[in-house]
Every structure is written in C-alpha cells, then in structure tokens.
Amino acid sequence: MSDTLTIRRLKENELHILLEMAMQEGWNPGIEDGPAFFAADPNGFLAGEIDGQLINVISAVRYGDTFGFIGFYICKREFRTKGYGHQIWDHALSYLGPRLLGLDAVNEQTASYGEHGFRSTYRNIRQMGVSVCDMPMDARIAPLGQGIFPSVKDYDQRFFPAPRPEFLTMWTAPTLETRRGFVFVDDGSVKGYGVIRQCHEGFKIGPLFADTPEIADTLFRALAGQVKGQFVILDTPEPNSSALLLAEKYELSPEFETYRMYRGPVPDLPLDQIYGITTFELG
Numbered sequence: 001m002s003d004t005l006t007i008r009r010l011k012e013n014e015l016h017i018l019l020e021m022a023m024q025e026g027w028n029p030g031i032e033d034g035p036a037f038f039a040a041d042p043n044g045f046l047a048g049e050i051d052g053q054l055i056n057v058i059s060a061v062r063y064g065d066t067f068g069f070i071g072f073y074i075c076k077r078e079f080r081t082k083g084y085g086h087q088i089w090d091h092a093l094s095y096l097g098p099r100l101l102g103l104d105a106v107n108e109q110t111a112s113y114g115e116h117g118f119r120s121t122y123r124n125i126r127q128m129g130v131s132v133c134d135m136p137m138d139a140r141i142a143p144l145g146q147g148i149f150p151s152v153k154d155y156d157q158r159f160f161p162a163p164r165p166e167f168l169t170m171w172t173a174p175t176l177e178t179r180r181g182f183v184f185v186d187d188g189s190v191k192g193y194g195v196i197r198q199c200h201e202g203f204k205i206g207p208l209f210a211d212t213p214e215i216a217d218t219l220f221r222a223l224a225g226q227v228k229g230q231f232v233i234l235d236t237p238e239p240n241s242s243a244l245l246l247a248e249k250y251e252l253s254p255e256f257e258t259y260r261m262y263r264g265p266v267p268d269l270p271l272d273q274i275y276g277i278t279t280f281e282l283g
Contacts, residue, residue, distance in 0.1 A: 003050065003082075004050065005048045005049070005050055005055075005084050005087050005088070006048070006049045006050070007046055007047070007048050007049075007087065007088055007091045008046070008047055008049065009043055009045065009046060009047075010045040010046065010047050010057070012034075012035075012038045012042070014047075015034040015037065015038055015045060016034060017047070017054065017057070018045060018047075018057045018059070018072050018074075019033065019034060021057060021072075021074045021076075022072060022074065022281070023200055025074060027280070027281075028199045028200055028201050028202075028204075028233075029199060029200070029281070030178065030179070030197040030198065030199050030204060030279075031178045031197070031198050031199065031200065032176050032177075032178045032179065032197070032198075033197070033279070033281075035170045035173075036167055036170035036171040036173075037059070037061075037167075037281070037282060039166040039167055039169065039170045040061050040063070040164060040166060040167035040282055041060075041061040041062045041063075043062075043095070044059055044060050044061040044062060044095070045057070045058075045059050045072070046058050046059070046060065046088055046091060046092060046095075048075075048084055048087065048088045050079075050084075055075060055076050055079040055084060056074060056075035056076065056079065056084055056085060056088050057072055057073075057074050057088075058070065058071075058072055058073045058074075058088050058089065058091075058092045059071045059072040059092075059281065059282070060092035060093070060095050060096050061282055061283075062095075062096060062099070063160075063161070063162035063163070063164055064162045064163060065099070066099055066100060066161070066162050067099055067100050067101075067102070067161040067162035067267075068096035068097075068099040068100070068101050068102070069101070069102045069103065069282055069283040070092060070096070070101060070102070070103040071103065071104070071280065071281035071282055071283075072281055073085070073089065089116075093116070099264075100161060100262065100263070100264035100265060100267065101118070101262065101263040101264060102161070102260065102261065102262050102263075102267075102283055103118065103260075103261050104124060104258040104259070104260055104261070104280040104281075104283075105118075105120075105258060105259050105261050106257075106258060106259075107257070107259060110259050110261065113261055114261075116263065117263040118261040118262065118263045119261060119262060119263070119266075120259040120260070120261050121259075121260050121261065121262055121266050122237055122238055122239050122259070122260050122271070123237075123238040123257055123258070123259055123260075124235050124236065124237055124238065124257060124258045124259070124260060124277060124280070125235070125236050125238055125244070125247075125254050125256075125257050126233060126234075126235050126236075126254070126255045126256035126257065126258075127233070127234045127235070127236055127247035127252035127253065127254060127255065128202070128231060128232070128233045128234075128252055128253060128255045129231070129232065129247075129250065129251045129252035129253055130229060130230065130231055130232075130251070131203075131224040131225070131227050131228045131229060131230055131231075131232045131250075132224075132228070132250060132251060133220070133221040133224040133225040133228060133250065134221065134225050134228065135221065135222055135225035135226070136218050136221045136222055136225070138218055138222075140184055140185055140186050140191075140218075141182050141183070141184060141218060141219070141222050142182065142183050142185055143174070143180070143181065143182060143183075144172050144174065144180075144181030144182055144183050144193060144195070145174050146174070148183050148185070148190070149168075149169070149172065151183075151189075151190045152168070152172065152183060152190055152193050153165050153168055154190075155190040155193065155209070156168060156193075156207075156209070158209075158269075158270060158273075159207065159209045159269060159270065159273070159274055160269070160278075160283065161267040161269070161283075167282070171195060171278070172195055176197075178197055178198035179195055179196060179197035179198065180195070180196055180223070180226050181193065181194065181195040181196075182194060182219055182222045182223060184210065184215050184218060184219055191210065191211045191212075191215050192208075192209055192210030192211055192212075192215040192216060192219050193207070193209060193210075193219070194206075194207060194208040194209070194210075194219045194220070194222075194223050194275075194276065195207060195223070196223040196224070196226055196227065196232070199233070201231065202230060202231030202232060202233055203226075203227045203230060203231065203232050203233065204232075204233040204234075204235075204279075205220065205223050205224065205232060205233065205234045205276050206234070206235055206276045206277055206278045206279055207274070207276055207277060207278040208220065208223070208234065208274075208275040208276030209273060209274055209275065210273060210275055211273060213242040213245075213246070216242065216243070216246060216275040217246060217249075220234075220246060220250065220275070224250065232252070233255075234246075234247055234252060234275070234276045235276055235277045235280065236275065236276060236277075237260070237271050237274050237277065239271045239272070240271050240272050240273075240274060240275060242272065242275070243274070243275040243276070246275060258280055
C-alpha cells in the first residue's frame, strides 16, 4: 500500500461520509445538516485518500473574504500519528488563506492548535437534558419562514464574524422535516431567533440569539416545547452567565466542552446575547 496522501474536495453527494465519521466520533450531527453545510462553501470539505481509500477529512469553510472556520478534523484511527493529519490540515489552511480563522477545540488539542497561531478565547459548554417545556402562548413568537427570513438574515449578522446567507437559507429551511425555527418579533423588529433540529441522538438548539434573557427564555420554551419529553442539547458560551442560568433553570446538565479559538483579531461579538451557538463544526 502506498503512503502518499491525495487530497481532494468532497462532492455534495459524498458529504454523508464526513457526517458518518463525525457520528462515529460521538459528535452527534443533525440528520439533515449536510445541505446547509455544503451551501456555506461547496469547496470547503476535503478528504484525504491513499490508493483511493478515504482515510481523513476536514472542513475549511470560507465565509466571504474575511472569515473562515475549521471543523470535522477527523482521521480514521488506524491511520493516526502517521503525519496524514498534518497534510490535510496544511491544505485546509492554504485554502482559507489570510482570513481571520476560528475553530472549536477539545481541551487536549488546544496546545496543538496554539502552535499554529490559534488562541483560546472562551469555553463553550454543551448542556443536555429532557425537555420539560410547553410552547409559550406569546403573540410575539412566530414560525421562521420565508417572509421573515430577510430580517432574520440581517439580525444574524450581529452574532457572526461574516455574513452567511447561503448557509442560513438552508439551516432555517421550513421545508426540512427535522427542524423548526422561531422568531421573536416586537414592535416590528426581530429581537431574537432560534432553530431546533433532530440529531442522531436527541435535538440540538442552535443558534439561539436574543436581545434579552427574557426573550431567550421564551424562544427556548418555544423550541424545546416542540419535543417535550425528549433530550435537548444547547451549546452555551460560558461568558454568557444568563445562558448558563437558562440551562440550569430547565434542568440541562453540562456534558461536554470545547474552547473557541481564533487565529487573528478576536471578533467583537455580543456574547451576552448568544445563548446557543449554531454548531461546533461550522461556528
């Protein structure tokens, strides 16, 4: 068997390979995440092969000309510690170029990423528990649909380092059976929104963005109320103490953590209004 790694882009109909590898690692992706991920950057998903056998993957998603995010950095166990990971990593960094870069890392890997110029900025805590919520009776809550989407797209730009309209179009698509989204509208303006999606285990809420803790609470109940009695997952930025209190209020417990790392100037995001990040894999 050759030891030469060939790196190529994954096609849209191959993205399930990457998601299956993530599932085997226990990352629990959403059942219909693939279309939104691919829409974010059709050239941003890479695979490494030896003699035609796929051995590792990585995502290097370009968000415009200024921001990029790295995820899905996975190598099959029997090919680890042989240098193949470094090769596909270098290819990903080359593709992303001089942009500000972000990633979410487990604690054991932060030092390794630090050698490439990434610095930890805060911790994300995955909270998990059984939904005890009912749908709130609040006229300011509306389903996320095409009519409100332009306002949601504009609102989202406050919470992410670069516009991501193609991703959001698919991530919030009301035609997908495995996800639901809600918007909080007051005085004609969007004050928060969130999405819940079915994963291989339970349901993840993300993003959950809101102007105030009260709005976040209402949106959380609307989202978790869709799956009462089933497991829900919320990835909370630790600097947002209100997000941690929200998780505690609804009996979610810490299960896992990552460290948000950036290479370049740390973006000035309103962390106190981010109650649930969109996804560890794409930021």
